[in-house]
Amino acid sequence: MNLPASEVRSAPAAKERRIPKHLAEEWRGRTYVYLCVLIMIVTIFSIVYFIASRGLAPFISHGVSVSEMMFGLEWRPDGEPAVFGALPFLFGSFSTSLLAAVIAAPLGLCASLFMTEIMPKLGKTVLQPGIELLAGIPSVVYGFVGLSVIVPFLRDVFPGLGVGVLAGSLVLSIMILPTVTTVSTDALRSLPRGLKEGSMALGATRWQTISRIILPTLLPSLLTGVVLGIARAFGEALAVQMVIGNAPHIPHSLFESAATLTSIITLSMGNTTSGSLHNNALWSLALMLLLMTFVFVFVVRMLERRVKR
Amino acid sequence: MSHNAFYTKNLSVYYGEKQAVRKVSMEFPNREVVALIGPSGCGKSTFLRSLNRMNDLIPAARIEGEVWIGGDNICDPNTDVVRLRQRIGMVWQRANPFHKSIYENVAFGARYHGTRNRKELAALVEQCLRKTALWDEVKDRLHQSALALSGGQQQRLCIARSLAVRPSILLMDEPASALDPVSTAKIEELIAELKKDYSIVIVTHNMQQAARISDKTAFFFLGDLIEYDDTQKMFTNPTRKSTDDYISGRFG
Numbered sequence: 001m002n003l004p005a006s007e008v009r010s011a012p013a014a015k016e017r018r019i020p021k022h023l024a025e026e027w028r029g030r031t032y033v034y035l036c037v038l039i040m041i042v043t044i045f046s047i048v049y050f051i052a053s054r055g056l057a058p059f060i061s062h063g064v065s066v067s068e069m070m071f072g073l074e075w076r077p078d079g080e081p082a083v084f085g086a087l088p089f090l091f092g093s094f095s096t097s098l099l100a101a102v103i104a105a106p107l108g109l110c111a112s113l114f115m116t117e118i119m120p121k122l123g124k125t126v127l128q129p130g131i132e133l134l135a136g137i138p139s140v141v142y143g144f145v146g147l148s149v150i151v152p153f154l155r156d157v158f159p160g161l162g163v164g165v166l167a168g169s170l171v172l173s174i175m176i177l178p179t180v181t182t183v184s185t186d187a188l189r190s191l192p193r194g195l196k197e198g199s200m201a202l203g204a205t206r207w208q209t210i211s212r213i214i215l216p217t218l219l220p221s222l223l224t225g226v227v228l229g230i231a232r233a234f235g236e237a238l239a240v241q242m243v244i245g246n247a248p249h250i251p252h253s254l255f256e257s258a259a260t261l262t263s264i265i266t267l268s269m270g271n272t273t274s275g276s277l278h279n280n281a282l283w284s285l286a287l288m289l290l291l292m293t294f295v296f297v298f299v300v301r302m303l304e305r306r307v308k309r
Numbered sequence: 310m311s312h313n314a315f316y317t318k319n320l321s322v323y324y325g326e327k328q329a330v331r332k333v334s335m336e337f338p339n340r341e342v343v344a345l346i347g348p349s350g351c352g353k354s355t356f357l358r359s360l361n362r363m364n365d366l367i368p369a370a371r372i373e374g375e376v377w378i379g380g381d382n383i384c385d386p387n388t389d390v391v392r393l394r395q396r397i398g399m400v401w402q403r404a405n406p407f408h409k410s411i412y413e414n415v416a417f418g419a420r421y422h423g424t425r426n427r428k429e430l431a432a433l434v435e436q437c438l439r440k441t442a443l444w445d446e447v448k449d450r451l452h453q454s455a456l457a458l459s460g461g462q463q464q465r466l467c468i469a470r471s472l473a474v475r476p477s478i479l480l481m482d483e484p485a486s487a488l489d490p491v492s493t494a495k496i497e498e499l500i501a502e503l504k505k506d507y508s509i510v511i512v513t514h515n516m517q518q519a520a521r522i523s524d525k526t527a528f529f530f531l532g533d534l535i536e537y538d539d540t541q542k543m544f545t546n547p548t549r550k551s552t553d554d555y556i557s558g559r560f561g
Contacts (some may be wrong), residue, residue, distance in 0.1 A: 203395035
């Protein structure tokens, strides 16, 4: 670096026309890190640029209106004329991921309370590895399990074919359980010990301490976990596509087929040619996913700021 | 109640294999301040924490012996620790106000011990804040966050909070060691005031503080209770040489 001390030391070395070893190392290390960061930044911006340029094409060169895309109820890419209303997919994505979060949040929260407050030993040796295992299972396996277990079950118990919003939400809720649990466990572990002791010393029971002190104090961190879970559910394609039925309309019940932004992309992309309107319309859906990701990142940032306060 | 607020009999505390407190028997007089002194790691804080069973929260901790408070041996496994902790307040070195309003901090424990009526609760909160000399400083912002208070104010709030559950005994673990001299003086004044109504046990590293505020002093060393006597005697004419050495700063 440019510390005066190192300049003094490097002076005689310069006479020998050799760069001192520690400075060379410094330079190499910095170059290496800068290079990696540069590659990353270029990659991120090219991806965003690529998605945006393709995703905006239907609006710019094909005359599809933004409001048609956002609020249109019909998706007929092969029709005459072709219609691109993505509202059913938006609805499908939001309903499945929010419902998945509603199911996973209490489960994950209780799991992390169990691991940190109630039985840390059993939690650490059994529950935590189990939940980490859930995170490692590939999504196609989840979809397969959903298709072979959840869908037949729903078909037998409820009206309908089994495939649909509820099946998708159930599969997603298991998939996001690790995210929710891990983030809330970290939050619970970071709780200052004094708060818990302070409450217990006042004669509050464990449940009173958890519900009145621990959870309210950690609420922003816990919500962060839920939002990250929703973000993951929102972006999941394969497992959802396998169980949701993929009907491009807004479902009237939890047991009716639907489709999500991601599932329609994976289903249709093989049948389109690059540069065609249909293909570009799929990119528009991808752009919506990207924008939603920005929103999720923003929400998480806001929550983190509240945690620090 | 007798002259003694409570006493321990052969109280030992283990952390796993390590014995942190060795067979300590002590009597704590009613409405007096007892200071526990000794070098770090001598077991005084551990001893203090076993008086309201806070060591229960540490999985490896184990208690042997007896602590008698008002006719109950609280080391009995059947003890209702919730009731016990209502009778014994505790304050820590680091003020640990809840992330709630000032009012809610004080009202928190009281709600669980029968004071639910809103008027009663408000009166109790005011009374506790007055006792800790906080009322005039915070009465205009009772419903603002307690975290905005200064360190000394937070510590007095924590004392007020424990008074609100109407204990008869207060345990204090270095309550002023993280505070500036002015706040420390306020806490000491407060202790002198509180001993009219409460029996107080205070752990301190500050010899002058022990000499100033306590009626009796106990010197702990390596888990043993070395000497326990009137503060005046302990600081002027202790019986044991190690007590003298510690108090005069020759070790520890």
